[in-house]
Amino acid sequence: MTVDLLGRTPVLQRHHGVPAHVQIERWLLAQIAAGEIVTGDRLPGERVLAAALRVSRMTLRQALDELARRGVLVRLPGRRGGAFVAEPKLDCDLTGVAGFTEQMRRADRRAGARVLSARTVAAEPPVATALGLPAGDPVHELVRVRDADGTALALECSWLPAAQLPGLLERPLTGSLYDLLGRGYGLAPHTAVEYLEPVTADAADAAALGLPVGTALMQVERTAHSATGVAVEFARDRYRADKVRLMIRTEVTG
Template sequence: MHAKQSPPADALPSARGGHKYQAVRSYLAALVQTELRVGDAIPSERALCERFGVSRMTVRQAVDALVGEGVLVREQGRGTFVAPQRMDFEMRLTTFGEEMRRRGMRPETRVLGMGTVAASAEAADALGTEPGAPLHHLRRVRYADGSPMSIEQHWVSVALVPDLLAAGHPPSMHDALRAVGLDPSWGEETLTAAEATDEEAALLDLRGTRAVLRATRRTFSADTPAMYSNACYRGDRYSVWVPLSAPAPALVPRLREHDDEREAVAATVHDGRTG
């Protein structure tokens, strides 16, 4: 078995006739693919400047491009490192555990709190109950292969599922709902970009960035709003993936009888004006 070798500079696209930073960018991208691992530091700016005969500004432009693509991550005061692979956040009704297992990763949970709370106006509206009504509440951090990925909160009406938390926190909220005949069948979700709070940054071990993706979801079983949830995902580990399709042809409604009459009158007036 041969050891991996750094790609030679002369084997990469030339900077002549194009942007100089492209050669540096291609070199770093190849280095990530062939030699470096997640968490490894990239070569210093000085070393890259000497290797390619370019300015520090050019090197920074190349690094900026890879940081923007999620290939590298900057940590203030430490340097620039190979970033963990981003995961697509596909818009579908699934659970964190199901998604991580589908990707071959080990899901884990740390419960931050659970119990019964009075429904806020927002939660009451989402669940179709009255403000102040008792709700089960569960807050937890979700991990994949030991790394914190998201902070989740769930609310379920006590009247709908009285014993939801009687045996402790359910490993899967969807399975807990299915167990009482409330199969999650559809949902609606809103996504927003935000900055993590101090507590969220600490729980998610955010260092180089505080960008997070917030998701608010209502999960339905048939016509029943069964669960209200919100989640805070690490912005450096998630990107949103949404399937798109070509729009269907626009439907032109048929004219009603009185519309037909108006069209005929308009035509007559028009013809009369133009002779």
Template sequence: MTDARATIGPAAERVRRQLLDQIQHGLLRPGERLGAERDLATSMGVSRSTMRQALAALESAGAVRRVPGRGGGTFVRSQKVERDLSRVVGVPALLRAQGMTSGSRIISTGITEADEETAASLGLGAGAFVIDVVRIRLADGSPISLEHVRLPAERFPQLLDLPLGGSLYDLLEEHYDTVPGEAEEHIEVVPASDDQASILGTETDAALLSITRTTRDPDGEVFEFSHDLFRADRTVISVRTPAAPRSERSGRVVALRPRLKP
């Protein structure tokens, strides 16, 4: 692919660098709308065609996105979140490690009878109850994921009396001496429903990363069954796998499969 910077003139390159510097130093925030092309050109002392070249180069590099139409414009693109599957870590810690501000909006909490899938995943008997928590996770103030967590109610009494806006893993460690030992996660790509798109601030049918997780404590007992929907345009999945001895090496395929609407 051709580097967009190689196709623009020196004036456009100067403008590109100035705008990129403002983005990288936080003077232009993710999601912020830049001024009109004409106003930007005037303020930076260049022609509209030069400004157009600079914005095209920034868009090609993924620093901004341009939305056509009367309500559109040029917007600073949000930083992508790296979701490292090699570690079991809560979203707040994940975001903090990447220099982002973490936030939550609680949609619902309650205690309910486990459905068949939840009971099987948590190893619960028929009629067992679970703590059910649904939250929106925010990265720098913008929705990044929709999180649905279910925990055995008997194991974590009075959990709903605690503040649930931060890390559940921190609460479980502090109040119930429970920490994750390992997690099994299944990932696929799904289209956003109307409600999910509205909650996550994206378009209907936009790609979401659906992550179903079963988490065990260090003794091997399952204590969490959850389902997260991450905005695919703002999330990068990474896996760090140590090399096995040559005699034990075998191939492994990780696939993201689209789920078609019925």
């Protein structure tokens, strides 16, 4: 549905230091925050909206392009295309040592998992180093697509020390891995070091998540240790940047 914005376009301030396209971005964000335009609404066409705002189409496109880059709008080509209000991104809370299932619980979503592969392999040098093992030692390699309420959000690749976790791959692997490590082996992750890095989807990522190659993803590389200091997981999780915002809570300490 094309939303009627033409009757409430703002009067842009021309000479007070804030570019017109930034004022348009702020106005549209305020309209979304107030619920005046909602997910799935289509904005009026560029020519009509630019005329109502008394700006050039180039200026309007600057605003729309920036909001599309930030995931606020989705721009589609063709006669039935246009600029649409995107679904709000899901906040994944990485505070503490929270697996995907716990992150979704915090967001009031139902977590799911689809196992792509589960096998025991020889640890390659980066995996061995992270887990404190000699290169070539056996590790369990688990690759899963994680979803929230049926929407694929992340591709998880985890490596775990096989000697510490006998029979792990014979257990159910579609739930919380961290709960399984705790209940089954007494090795629940207690501390973790995580690195966040923007990446783009390669062919394997794209196939697993149903995305075009080159789509923006956010990678979280993590090494997790148990309370006794055992390295229990080295992981590279790749989240869809169009669906997820990663959040970390902090507090001031003395």
